[in-house]
Amino acid sequence: MSEILERPVVTTAAASPLITMRDVHVRFVTRDRTVHAVNGVDLDLAAGEVLCILGESGSGKSVTMRALMKLLPRTAKVSGRIEVAGRDVTAMSEGELQDFRGSDVAMIFQEPMTALDPVFTIGRQIAETVQRHEGLSRAAAMARALELLELVQIPSARRRLEAYPHELSGGLRQRAMIAVALACKPKLLLADEPTTALDATVQIQVLLLLRKLQEQLGMGVVFVTHDLGVAGEIADRVAVMYAGRVVEEGPVGALMTGPLHPYPRGLLGATVHGGMRGQRLTTIPGAPPSLETVPVGCPFAPRCTEAEEVCTVGEIAPRRPVPGRMARCVHVPAE
Amino acid sequence: MLRRSESGLAGRWHADCVTRRMSAPLPFPEDRGGPAQPLLRLNGLKKHFPIRGGMFGATVATVRAVDGVSFAVRKGETLGIVGESGCGKSTTARLLMRLMDPDAGEMVFDGEGVGQDSQTGGIALKDYRRQVQMVFQDSYASLNPRLPIEDSIAFAPKVHGVSGPEARQRARELLAAVGLSPAQFARRYPHELSGGQRQRVNIARALALQPRLVLLDEPVSALDKSVEAQVLNLLMDLKEKFGLTYVFISHDLNVVQYISDRVLVMYLGQVAEQGPVDAIYDRPAHPYTQALLASRPSMDPTKRRTEPPLTGDPPNPINPPSGCRFRTRCPYAEAVCAERAPVAADLGAGHEAACHMALPGSGHSKAGRLAA
Ligand SMILES: Nc1ncnc2c1ncn2[C@@H]1O[C@H](COP(=O)(O)OP(=O)(O)OP(=O)(O)O)[C@@H](O)[C@H]1O
Ligand SMILES: Nc1ncnc2c1ncn2[C@@H]1O[C@H](COP(=O)(O)OP(=O)(O)O)[C@@H](O)[C@H]1O
Ligand code: SF4
Ligand SMILES: [Mg+2]
Ligand SMILES: [Mg+2]
Numbered sequence: 277m278s279e280i281l282e283r284p285v286v287t288t289a290a291a292s293p294l295i296t297m298r299d300v301h302v303r304f305v306t307r308d309r310t311v312h313a314v315n316g317v318d319l320d321l322a323a324g325e326v327l328c329i330l331g332e333s334g335s336g337k338s339v340t341m342r343a344l345m346k347l348l349p350r351t352a353k354v355s356g357r358i359e360v361a362g363r364d365v366t367a368m369s370e371g372e373l374q375d376f377r378g379s380d381v382a383m384i385f386q387e388p389m390t391a392l393d394p395v396f397t398i399g400r401q402i403a404e405t406v407q408r409h410e411g412l413s414r415a416a417a418m419a420r421a422l423e424l425l426e427l428v429q430i431p432s433a434r435r436r437l438e439a440y441p442h443e444l445s446g447g448l449r450q451r452a453m454i455a456v457a458l459a460c461k462p463k464l465l466l467a468d469e470p471t472t473a474l475d476a477t478v479q480i481q482v483l484l485l486l487r488k489l490q491e492q493l494g495m496g497v498v499f500v501t502h503d504l505g506v507a508g509e510i511a512d513r514v515a516v517m518y519a520g521r522v523v524e525e526g527p528v529g530a531l532m533t534g535p536l537h538p539y540p541r542g543l544l545g546a547t548v549h550g551g552m553r554g555q556r557l558t559t560i561p562g563a564p565p566s567l568e569t570v571p572v573g574c575p576f577a578p579r580c581t582e583a584e585e586v587c588t589v590g591e592i593a594p595r596r597p598v599p600g601r602m603a604r605c606v607h608v609p610a611e
Numbered sequence: 612m613l614r615r616s617e618s619g620l621a622g623r624w625h626a627d628c629v630t631r632r633m634s635a636p637l638p639f640p641e642d643r644g645g646p647a648q649p650l651l652r653l654n655g656l657k658k659h660f661p662i663r664g665g666m667f668g669a670t671v672a673t674v675r676a677v678d679g680v681s682f683a684v685r686k687g688e689t690l691g692i693v694g695e696s697g698c699g700k701s702t703t704a705r706l707l708m709r710l711m712d713p714d715a716g717e718m719v720f721d722g723e724g725v726g727q728d729s730q731t732g733g734i735a736l737k738d739y740r741r742q743v744q745m746v747f748q749d750s751y752a753s754l755n756p757r758l759p760i761e762d763s764i765a766f767a768p769k770v771h772g773v774s775g776p777e778a779r780q781r782a783r784e785l786l787a788a789v790g791l792s793p794a795q796f797a798r799r800y801p802h803e804l805s806g807g808q809r810q811r812v813n814i815a816r817a818l819a820l821q822p823r824l825v826l827l828d829e830p831v832s833a834l835d836k837s838v839e840a841q842v843l844n845l846l847m848d849l850k851e852k853f854g855l856t857y858v859f860i861s862h863d864l865n866v867v868q869y870i871s872d873r874v875l876v877m878y879l880g881q882v883a884e885q886g887p888v889d890a891i892y893d894r895p896a897h898p899y900t901q902a903l904l905a906s907r908p909s910m911d912p913t914k915r916r917t918e919p920p921l922t923g924d925p926p927n928p929i930n931p932p933s934g935c936r937f938r939t940r941c942p943y944a945e946a947v948c949a950e951r952a953p954v955a956a957d958l959g960a961g962h963e964a965a966c967h968m969a970l971p972g973s974g975h976s977k978a979g980r981l982a983a
Contacts, residue, residue: 332835445924475695476906481919505908546840548865560837
């Protein structure tokens with residue numbers, strides 16, 4: 277069995293947290309306007325855990341992920357505490373970041389071509405990543421590349437080492453990107469909608485592959501998606517974002533069957549699934565707020581059928597009615 | 612002005628315009644063959660795209676985007692078309708719209724050959740195009756960014772000879788019908804709207820010429836779930852209100868199940884299976900349909916599986932496999948599947964599947980077991 281598979285599986289209970297985010301804010305400030313993309317996010321991830329960040333377009337999912345890797349443009353003003361594997365990301369120098377990205381943390385995207393270089397073969401791209409971070413010989417790095425392509429279940433892996441990204445189908449390209457991301461056995465994998473652009477029969481293959489790799493390698497994973505089904509298939513825990521805030525968080529099963537906050541409740545009701553034929557869909561009226569100002573109170577209040585005056589005045593503190601579950605809604609009992 | 616039977620299509624438009632005081636600047640489209648005659652019938656439709664290369668631009672390969680597709684759209688129904696990307700859904704839609712000509716095959720609209728001389732029982736392209744309208748996935752690209760939305764909606768009717776004020780009046784009524792208050796939205800430009808609002812404008816624009824058939828190519832795929840539900844409800848309302856017929860293209864199997872009366876499953880430019888929505892979803896006969904349905908992620912984490920229903924990606928439509936096109940991924944493929952392309956087997960009640968297992972006497976060891 278390949279070396280990469282022999283990594284000891286981390287037991288979640290004993291390990292220190294992989295991610296700690298506290299009161300993280302991200303603003304994009306340009307001459308014309310300010311966008312308050314992330315407005316006080318707290319997130320935790322234990323080693324070996326899979327957290328899905330679920331939310332609609334513009335809710336701040338990708339910005340939160342990029343903040344974790346310090347991958348935001350210069351216009352972004354970031355505040356709050358961000359620690360990954362016990363290290364303060366906000367204080368890292370450019371050199372430390374280079375080392376951190378790719379070895380401790382790796383990221384995969386919806387569009388694999390953003391992560392793959394079109395002018396180099398797949399084998400060379402993986403080998404170079406390995407050489408850069410681990411100082412292996414070229415031959416050893418190529419052997420690792422082959423092992424990785426086999427690990428992500430690319431058929432005829434030896435032949436594919438010589439392939440350029442454009443010569444691969446969508447599903448294979450996605451697998452190749454995953455292989456590059458796993459090249460240095462990261463502790464944490466950040467996945468931003470990596471299966472959204474894939475066809476149904478290919479999406480499920482890649483989801484199951486990611487889940488399997490995560491278990492084999494004992495990685496922590498943060499997986500961004502707007503698809504409830506994808507979360508149901510891969511998550512241990514789910515954090516639902518709305519207008520730059522986490523409005524609810526909890527174990528996937530409990531959250532999907534009994535959401536506490538009116539927004540995820542509305543989202544579940546509005547999501548078409550089997551057996552809804554002939555029924556009128558419940559909708560959430562209106563649209564998410566513009567983020568040019570920070571929403572005061574609950575950001576969902578303008579669209580919420582249960583909103584009261586208290587919802588729109590001050591910040592809604594997190595409520596934890598049962599261990600492991602959190603919702604920011606005044607109707608949820610505090611204990 | 613044409614007024615046919617009050618219960619027919621023209622009647623519905625008319626009744627609606629009277630009760631809702633909506634103007635109807637164009638003549639109502641006329642129902643010819645009655646309810647039993649399909650609104651649109653396609654026979655053996657083909658569209659191949661040559662890929663040119665080499666020094667003299669010679670054809671080096673052919674994309675068989677649509678390769679012998681036959682189906683009918685019944686009056687008043689919603690026909691869903693599903694399949695993975697590249698299987699030919701959008702090419703089929705563009706052929707239906709006659710945005711391009713088919714290489715082979717015929718199209719019959721309410722009994723009249725599309726593009727044929729009216730003396731030989733045909734309907735001119737110009738008249739056909741007015742009765743068939745389309746809504747695309749990309750809500751932004753399909754609107755003129757320099758026109759206020761009411762002018763975009765009024766544009767086509769004006770081309771068809773409706774006066775400016777009348778066309779604008781109608782545009783405002785349509786905006787109201789799709790849930791956008793004219794006072795608030797009529798003078799806005801596309802970039803001043805959200806994706807869901809723009810898609811409502813596109814729907815209003817598609818209805819401006821009082822079409823009978825509306826082709827919706829991934830109309831909600833770019834929208835968020837909460838907005839998708841609003842637009843799906845709206846589409847259901849408008850269909851009822853205006854007596855429309857829909858062809859609804861999507862890769863989202865749940866949405867197609869929700870909205871369709873009948874469903875067509877495409878694979879590599881051909882129809883794998885078609886039939887009533889319940890037959891397709893409860894008793895899929897084609898192994899591809901079965902795999903596609905089984906690939907849907909489950910919202911229930913207790914129902915996770917460990918093995919995917921299919922391996923590999925859909926092959927390239929440039930060199931499709933011989934015989935059955937699905938055979939390279941099919942778990943049941945046998946020798947006969949490579950030798951001969953299966954014809955559509957009739958499973959009753961309009962349910963058809965193009966698989967040798969469904970064809971008694973085809974030579975497949977499981978042949979005939981599926982036929983009821
Ligand atoms: N570089 C940037 N400059 C200015 N605003 C930005 C920038 N990047 C993101 N934003 C804004 O921040 C907000 C959150 O964006 P983000 O990309 O995190 O959304 P998302 O939840 O990932 O959405 P999607 O599902 O569409 O990917 C949006 O309003 C977006 O327009
Ligand atoms: N104008 C064109 N020239 C060449 N190939 C095309 C053209 N339009 C579509 N195709 C090809 O035809 C096939 C079917 O495409 P399309 O109908 O867009 O599929 P779908 O809508 O199901 O994703 C694809 O392989 C696509 O690349
Ligand atoms: S014809 Fe053969 S290859 Fe095609 S779907 Fe049926 S069994 Fe599979
Ligand atoms: Mg994003
Ligand atoms: Mg398409």
